[in-house]
Amino acid sequence: MSRTEVTFTVNGKERSAHVPPRMTLVDCLRDEMGLTGTHIGCEQGACGACSILLDGEPVRSCLIFAVQVEGQEITTVEGLAADDGSLSPLQEAFWDHHGLQCGYCTPGILIAATALLAHNPAPDEAQIREAIDGNLCRCTGYQQIVEAVADAATRARGQGND
Amino acid sequence: MKPAPFEYHRASDLADALRLLDAGSDEVEHKVIAGGQTLVPLMAMRLTRPALLIDLNRVTELNGIGHEGDCLRIGAMTRQGHVEASDLVRENLPLMAKALAHVGHVQTRNRGTVGGSLVHGDASAEIPLVAVVLGARLNIAAHEVSRVIEAGDFYEGPMMTAIEEIEILTSVDFPQVQGRIGTSFQEVAPRHGDFALVSAAVQVVLDDNGKCTTARIGVGGCGLTPLRLADSEAALVAGKIDAAVAAVDAAIDPEDTPQASAAYRRRIAPELVRRALEDAIAEATI
Amino acid sequence: MTDSVSEYRYIGQPRRTKEDGRFITGRGNFVQDVQLPGMKHVAMLLSPYPRANLGRIDIEAALAAPGVIDVLTGAEIAEHIAPLLQGIVAPGVRHLPLAHEMVRYVGEWVAVVVADTRYMAEDAVELIEVDYEDLPAAVDPEAALADDAPLVHPDHGTNLLLHKNYSWGPVAEDFAAADHELTYRVHWGRSSGVPIETYGVVARWDAANDILEYWASIQMPQFQEQIATALDLPMNALRIHNDVDVGGSYGTKRGIKQTIVAGYLARKLKCPIRLIEDRLEYMSGGDAHGPDRIFDITLAYADDGVVTSMKMRALDDVGAYPSRAVQQLGKPMTALCGAYRMNSMAYEAMAVATNKTAQVPVRGFGQAPTNYAVETGIDHIARKLGLDAVEVRRRNLIRAEDFPWRIPNGTEYDSGDYHTVLDMALDLADWEGLVRWRDEQREAGKIVGLGLATCLEPGGGNNIFEHMLNEKIQVTTFVESVLVKVDAQGSVTAAISTHTAGQGHQTLIATIAGEELQRDPDSIRVVHTDSIEALPNRGPVASRMAIIAGTAAAKAAQRLLTNMVRIAAHNLGVTSGDIEYNDGVFSVAGGVGAGDKQIGWDEIAFIAHRQLHRMPPDLEAGLQVFHVEAVPGGGKLPNDKGEVQIYPCYAFQAHICVVEIDCVTGLVKLLDYVIAHDVGTMINPAIVRGMIIGGIGHGVGAALYEKFDYDDTGQLLSGTLFDYLLPSSREMPAVRDVHHCTPSPLTSHGQKGSGEGGYLGATAAVANGVNDALAPLGIHLDVLPMSPAAIEAALHDKTENYSPETAS
DSSP states (O other), rough: OEEEEEEEEEETTEEEEEEEEOOOOIIIIIIOOOOOTTTSSSSSSSSOOOOOEEEEEEGGGGGGGGGGGGOOOOEGGSSSSTTTTTOOHHHHHHHTTTTOOSSSSSHHHHHHHHHHHOOOOOOOOHHHHHHHHOOOOSTOOOOOOHHHHHHHHHHHTTTTTT | OOOOOEEEOOSSSSHHHHHHHTOOOOOOOEEEEEEEETTHHHHHHOOOOOOOEETTTTGGGGOEEEEETTTTEEEEEHHHHHHHHHHHHHHHHHHHHHHHHTSSOOHHHHHHHHHHHHHHHHTTTHHHHHEEEEEEOEEEEEEEEEEEEHHHHHHTTTTTSSOOTTTTEEEEEOOOOOOOOEEEEEESSTTTSSSSSSSEEEEEEETTTEEEEOOOEEESSSSSSSOOHHHHHHHTTTOOOOHHHHHHHHOOOOOOOOOHHHHHHHHHHHHHHHHHHHHHHHHOOO | OOOOOSSSTTSSOOOOOOTTHHHHHTTBBBBGOOTTTEEEEEEEEOOOOOEEEEEEEEEEEHHTTTEEEEEEEEEHHHOOOOOOOOOOTTTTTTSSSSSEEOOOOOOOOEEEESSSSSSHHHHHHHEEEEEEEEEEEEOSGGGGGSSTTOOOOOOOOSSSSEEEEEEOOHHHHHHOOOEEEEEEEEOOOOOOOSSSSOOEEEEEEEEETTEEEEEEOOOOTTHHHHHHHHHHHHHGGGGEEETTTOOOOTTTOOHHHHHHHHHHHHHHHHHHEEEOOOHHHHIIOOOOOOEEEEEEEEEEEOOOEEEEEEEEEEEEEEESTTGGGGGGGGGGGTTTTTTOOOOOEEEEEEEOSSSSSSSSTTTTTHHHHHHHHHHHHHHHHHHHHHHHHHHHHHHHHGGGOOEEEOTTOOOEEEOHHHHHHHHHHHHHHHHHHHHHHHHHHTTOOOOOOOEEEEEEESSSSTTTTHHHHHOOOOOOOOOOOEEEEEEEEEEEEEESSOOOOOSSSHHHHHHHHHHHHHHOOOGOOOEEEEEOOOOOOSSTTOOOOIIIIIHHHHHHHHHHHHHHHHHHHHHSSSSSSEEEEEETEEEEETTTOSTTEEEEEEHHHHHHHHGGGGOTTTTOOSSSEEEEOOOOOOOOOOOOSSSOOOOEEEEEEEEEEEEEETTTOOOOEEEEEEEEEEEEEESHHHHHHHHHHHHHHHHHHHTTTTOBOOOSSSOOOOOOOSOOOOOOOTSOOEEEEEOOOOOTTTTTSSSSOOOOOOHHHHHHHHHHHHHHGGGGGOOOOSSOOOOOHHHHHHHHHHTTTTOOHHOO
16 A cells, blocks of 8 residues: 655644544544654544644544645644743633643543634533533542633633634 | 544645545545544544545635525535524524534534534434425535535435535525514533433414414424424424324324434424424513 | 632642643644654554464465555564563463564554554555464353363463452451341442553664664553563663653553554664554553453341441452453452441452453542442442431541541551531532432332442552562562752753643642642643653652652642752851741841841852852752652561551542433433542642542543444444443533542642542442442342443333333
C-alpha cells in the first residue's frame, strides 16, 4: 500500500506527512507529527478523546483519514495557548477549577469547549453539558469541567473578547 | 482497530466519483466515503474492507440546502450540523431540525452527512425516519444514469436499501406543506445521542378550527426499517387521537436486540407516538 | 464550591493542582506518547469462544506477512514464563498470559503478533488459523457450582475457587433474641473502572546494564514482584518509570500479562516493544472486568429498626482466572457492617470461576458492592416498619461519642460524626421539602423517589485481609515512602515511589511538605522515582495516599526541618529549643538582636552541603530525609478469635439523590444530587471535590448503565463503548456538596482518604432512589444495572392494567 504526501495546516503552521491512506488523522498527528496531546480512547467514535477542530469545528480525528484533510486547517490542544505560551481563558479556568484529573480526556474536552465558546459566548449549564456530551470523562463527573467552562465564558466576556 | 489496507481517491466532482464507483466489482470493492461516522468504525473493526475509497468530501455540488420547486432540497453531502443550524431548515423542515438534536453528538454532526445517514439505513436512525415520514424523494445517480425513489420504497431491511453499489445519493427532496404546522420527534435511547431504541416522528397540519388536515406519523426501532403509520395518520385526520395510538400496535413488528426486547419496543411505541402527537398538535395550536 | 476556611496556610486552602498545567496544554506523558527508536508494535489474536480446546495454531502466513517480526503463542510462553501470581492458593489453576491448550473466555489471548507498525500487526493477526474445539461454557455462577457444570480449570476439580466463613460476635444469640429477621438478595452487575485510556506498556531490554525497562499505564502494588517472578529476574532488574502519566485507573490498571509479554518479547527480540490495547482488546481480553456479586443477606433487627446482627453471603463471579481481584471479597470485612452499630456479623465469601473475562480490583476493592447490599437492607427495614429511611439510619448510625468504635471483627473506626454529616446533607437537600415534593408528584401520577445512602470509605490500606482469606499468606501492613530533600541552593524536592493516575500526588506531597517546611508548595518539586530508585511503596490503592504518603511526607519534612534547626542552633550558639523558625528564617527566640541572631534557609542549605566545618558534629551532611510510613494499627496478625485491625481510617459520606422514572419508557432521570462528605482534613479542596463527584459519576454508571453483559452461551455482548455505557455530561446530574471535618487521630494532619467515597455510596443512593420511586407500586429491583428495560418490564408486570392515563 503506497504512501502519499498530505499537507495541511496544524495550529497555524503548514505541516506535511507521508502516510498510507488508511492512517487515521489522529495517528498522523500523534505519530508522524509528534503532536501527542490528542489522545485515543476507542477508535470508533464513542469517547471523544481524539477531538480536534477541523476548519474550526470539533470532529473525531479517529474517524477521518489523514489523506482526507489536504489543505484544511486543524487545531489541536497544542494550539490553544498563544505562541508565547500564555494560556487561553479556557485553559486558565480549567486550571483554577481543577476541571480535570488524569488529563486523558482533557484535550478533547478543551477542543469541544473552545468551539462552544466561539459559537456561544454565554452558554448556560445545559448548553455546556450538551456541547461536551460527546466527550466521555471517567474521572471528574463533569462538574468542575462545567464550572470551568462557565467561568471561562464569563471571563472572556469580561475581557471584551468577541 | 486499524482498517485493512485500501487505495484512496479524492473525487473532484460527481461524475468522477460515479465513474470510479462503476469500475468496481465484487472482488475489488469500490466504496464512497461521506462523513465516515458509520463507515470508518466498520472499517476499523474490519467488518467492511473496500479496496478503493472514493472520498466525496470535496464534491461541492453535493452540498447545499435550497428550494427546488415545491420541495426543500438537501444535498447528500450537507453536514448534519449545518442542516441543524440552518434557518431554511428550521422554517421549512422543522421536524428534521428536531430529529437532528438526537443524532449523536456535536462532533458526529459536524462531520456526518444527511446522505450518509440516509444510505446507511439503520432502522433506528433519525434521518431515515424523517425521510420516510415526510415522503421524501431520494435523487440517486449512477454513471450516466439517474433515478428518483420515494423514501418509503428505499428501505428494504436492516441496513439494506435500494441503492446499488454503483450509485450515489446526490440529494433528497422534502415536499413542503403550508398551514399551521406542528412537529415532534420523540426518542428513547439509553443515553443522549445513543442509537434510538424506539423513536416517533410526527408532522401535523391544522386548519383554522384546529382540525388536523394532514398527518405524518412514523416510528423507528419498531421493525426492520423505519415505518410510516398510514392507519394512524388516517385516524388522526378523522379526529381520533386514541385510535391513532391504538393503530400503532398492528403496524409494527419489532425485533429483540441485546439493547431492548421486542416486547419493550411494542409497549412503548404507542405511548411515544401519543406524546409526539400531543406535542405536535400543541405546537400547531399556538 | 468548597469553602476555603482552613487553619493551615497551604493545607485545605484553594490552590491550583500542579499537574493540571501539563494536561491542559496537551503535554502529559502517557504511555502511548513514549517513542523509542526501533520500537515494534503488538496486536493480539483473541479467542472468539468462551470455552474451547485449543488445537493447532498455524502462524506461517502471519510470520510471512509484511513487517512481521514474530508471532508468540501459548506453547512458547508456557515454556518460558512462570504462571501469574494469584490472589488465592490453587495449584490446579494456572494463569498464563496466553491460552495454552484451552481457551477459557471470549477475548483470551491466543497469539501475539509483533510487527513494524500496529497496522501491520493487525493485518497479520487475521492470517493466523486456529483449530478450536468449541465446548459448553460455565456462564451463570450459581449454575457453575453444580456437579456437572463445565469446569473452567479441570485440574482444580471445581469452579469454586474460594470459600471462607467468618463469624464475629454472638451471631446466633443476637438472631434468636431479635424481634425480626429480614432476608433479601441483591446482585451487583459486572462493571469496572473502564478508564478512557486502555492499558498500555512499552518494554525495552537494556542489555548494557541487564535492566528491563518499562513505561506503563499502571496502578499496581507488587507490580515488580509479579513481573520479576514471571520473567525469572531479580526485582532490581526491572526499571519501571513511575513518571508515566496514567489516563485513569480507579484501581484497574494492573496489566500483568501485558507487561510480562512485552518484557519477554523485548528480551527475546532485542528491540523495544510497544503493547497498547485497543478498545476491543481491552474490553474482552484485558482482564479488567470488576465485581459481579450476588449478596444474600439476613438482618436481625428490633421493632425500632435497630439492626443487631447480620449474616452476609457474597458470591462473586470472578471469571476465568482469580488474579488479585478475588481479594476484593476480603477487603470489605474492614467495614462489613458499614456505618452502623451492629453487635455481631457472619460473613461467607465465595469466588466462583466462569468462562468470562477475569477481574481487576475496582475502586474500593469490593466495598462499593458491599455498601450497596447493606444500604438496600436498611431501606427494606424502613419500609417494613413504616419508618422514614432517615430515621432508621439515625437509630443505627454509630454515634459521635462512640469513637473510636470497634466493629465485631476487631477493626476500629478512627473517628466520625455521622449524624452531623447526615444532617448537613439533609439540610442542603432540604429533605423535608423534598418529601413534600415527592408526595405532591406522586399524587400527580409521577414515579419519583428519594435515595439515601450513608456509607463509609475505609482508607489507608492494610493487606491483612489477604491473610484472613488464606492463612498461608502471612502479610501484614502496607507501607509508603516519601523522600524530602533540600539541595545546595535551597530548592526543595520530594520524591514518591509510585504512579499517579489523576489523584494529584505531586500537589498532595508538595502541599504537606510545604506546610511543614513553611515553603510555598509551588516551589517544591515532586518527582516520581523509577522502581530501582524507589523506596518501599504499595501504590495509590486503598484510598491511602493522603493518609500514608501524606503522613510520610509530613514526617520526613518535620525531621528535615529538625535537622535544619540543629544546624541553625549550632551556628547561632544556642540549642535547638531556642530556635524559632518562620518562613525560611531561623532566629533565636525572644527577640532579634543585631548581627548573628538569625540565619536564613539558603545559608543553612549551603552549610549542610558545602561547609562541613559549620555542621554539628553528629549530623549527617546534606539535607535529605526519607520516611517509610506503615499503616497505623497495622503490623499484627489476627488473634485467636479472628479479630484484627484492618484499614485505619474511615471517611463518611451521606448521599441524597432525587429520582424520576418515566412511567412509559422506564428511563431514569436524576433530578438532584447532594452529598455531605467528611474526609477529615482536606489537603486540597478541589482535588477532594473532584474525586468525590467523579466517584459519584462512576457510581451512577454502575447503578443505571454499566454492565459487561454476556449471553447464556458466554459471548460478551458489551465489548465496545457503544454497549458498555459510560455516563456522559447529560446523564450525570449536577452535584451539590458540603464538607465536614472530623479529623483522624492517626494521620499527620487529620486527613483521611477521599478517592473512593463518592463511588462507594452513589450506587446505593441511586438504587435506593429508584426503589423508593417504585415502592408505592409494590416493585423492588434487586439487580444492577437498573436499565430502562428492566424498570419498564417491572412496571408492566406489576401493573398490567396500568396505563399513563390512570397515572396522570
